[in-house]
Amino acid sequence: xxxxxxxxxxxxxxxxxxxxxxxxxxxxxxxxxxxxxxxxxxxxxxxxxxxxxxxxxxxxxxxxxxxxxxxxxxxxxxxxxxxxxxxxxxxxxxxxxxxxxxxxxxxxxxxxxxxxxxxxxxxxxxxxxxxxxxxxxxxxxxxxx
Numbered sequence: 001x002x003x004x005x006x007x008x009x010x011x012x013x014x015x016x017x018x019x020x021x022x023x024x025x026x027x028x029x030x031x032x033x034x035x036x037x038x039x040x041x042x043x044x045x046x047x048x049x050x051x052x053x054x055x056x057x058x059x060x061x062x063x064x065x066x067x068x069x070x071x072x073x074x075x076x077x078x079x080x081x082x083x084x085x086x087x088x089x090x091x092x093x094x095x096x097x098x099x100x101x102x103x104x105x106x107x108x109x110x111x112x113x114x115x116x117x118x119x120x121x122x123x124x125x126x127x128x129x130x131x132x133x134x135x136x137x138x139x140x141x142x143x144x145x
Contacts (some may be wrong), residue, residue, distance in 0.1 A: 005067070015107035017080035018046070018094060018110060019124070020131040030135070035111040038142035042112025044133040052110055055130050062124070063091040069122040075104065080128055093123060093132070110134055 022045075023030075030043035044052065062068060063082055072081055079096045083106055094106035103118040112134035 012074060016125060017128045020045070020129050020133055022135065035126065036055065038139045041137055042134040043047045043137055045133060048133055049131075051130055052133050055098060055110075055127060056090075058127060059091040059093070060105060060128075063121065069124060072104070072122055073119050075099070075120055079120075080109070080123045081106070082127070083117045084118045086115060086117070094120070095132075096120065108134070 005126050029046040030048055032041055032043045035041040048120065055116070059082060063084075069082070072079065075081065075096055076098050076115070077098050081094055081096060081104075082091050083094050083104075084090065085092050085108065092111070095107040095109055097105045097107050097114060100116070103116050104120050105114060107114045110133040
């Protein structure tokens with residue numbers, strides 16, 4: 001597998017993987033893929049689901065090809081990347097939250113969950129054009145457990 005130092009000009013950084021913004025009082029239909037508690041969960045807008053599915057299909061095709069983008073070595077917190085989710089083996093857009101001897105703690109940009117992974121790959125800028133889809137939410141009036 002080829003490797004490149006991180007970040008490189010071909011790697012999308014967190015500044016290029018911009019968050020989705022919604023106005024206060026927004027009303028719409030959402031999907032909730034990740035729940036920690038009533039005070040901390042993530043959702044994404046169903047109106048953006050087709051665009052997200054297109055990005056997910058491109059990720060799968062690109063990273064399962066015989067010549068996927070290079071592995072990142074010594075990548076730092078804040079770098080956008082792609083990595084395989086341990087539960088399903090699929091490729092997802094992610095942002096490195098921290099590094100340790102165990103690997104990279106990543107937050108999956110479109111779903112909001114996180115995990116530690118051993119390796120991350122470069123994320124082409126064309127796959128960073130869709131804003132991150134995970135909206136971090138909390139229920140109004142909910143008290144912490």
